[in-house]
Amino acid sequence: MRRTGTTRRGALTATGALALGAVLTGCGGGEEAADGGEPAHSGARAAAAKTERTLREKAVRDGALLLARYDLVAEAHPATAASLAPLRAAVREHGKALAPPRAKGAPKADAPPAAPGPVSADPKAAVKELAADERRRADAYAGALLNAGPELARLLASVAAAAAAHAYLLTELAEETAA
Template identity: 85%
Template sequence: MRRTGTTRRGALTATGALALGAVLTGCGGDDEGAGGKKPAHSGARATTAKAEKALREKAVRDGALLLARYDLVAEAHPATAAGLVPLRAAVAEHGKALAPPRAKGEPKGDKAPPAPAGPVSADPKAAVRELAAAERRRADAHTEA
């Protein structure tokens, strides 16, 4: 077979260079286009930022409800409290991590979490199962969102 001037390595290198050039061209450092006008995609960024903030706020609220539920179970069944501490701490850390960044001068908004719906089961094992089910519902809702 006769060999052409194009090798597999050369074709891959050229393809990579073209892809890198396309990526770098699309990554402009200035948000304003010609004439000082904002590009059309800046509105999409604002909408995405609002949607992300709303999702984060909902996740924080749901986490606060779950923390209150952990507190109720630990209060109703002190024998389970030690085992729930690490799980509750993880929920609290997730809440801190998901909290949307605040603008300068914006109040902290440290409101008391709303009381979770429903009483705690009298049986400790059932109460922990209900807590686990609440965790799963929260995770499923977050995944769905």
């Protein structure tokens, strides 16, 4: 014989549905202006968007400097060029992924700045310097995670991990490189 009336399962289901409905209504798009002007959360969104754009622009600048550094090392020590090419290509792709989206009709970004300082005359030391640059890049991106939104944080974490891997590979390459 089947029981009629309210069961425990039915009561829990109804309570869960009501709670879910209340949560969804509270989180809905009903943003109201505090002073009759813009929505209440628009200032926070604008600040978050500005922070993200700043992080992306700095990451692109740092990547461009690192690319220039790779080019200088490969030019000064042609024996290392073939080994550096895949890492350089990855750094270039990271720069493309981190670049802030451009608005329609916006001008293209300026040319990357020249790499700072000369390259060491010793190929082993030059590759070690690249490894140190990659390590600094990994640390900088890991530090930037605290200020980034979720999507950018995931991207920065991925690029930081890749930069750490590059640092390891460059350190190994430096050990194999003849002075």
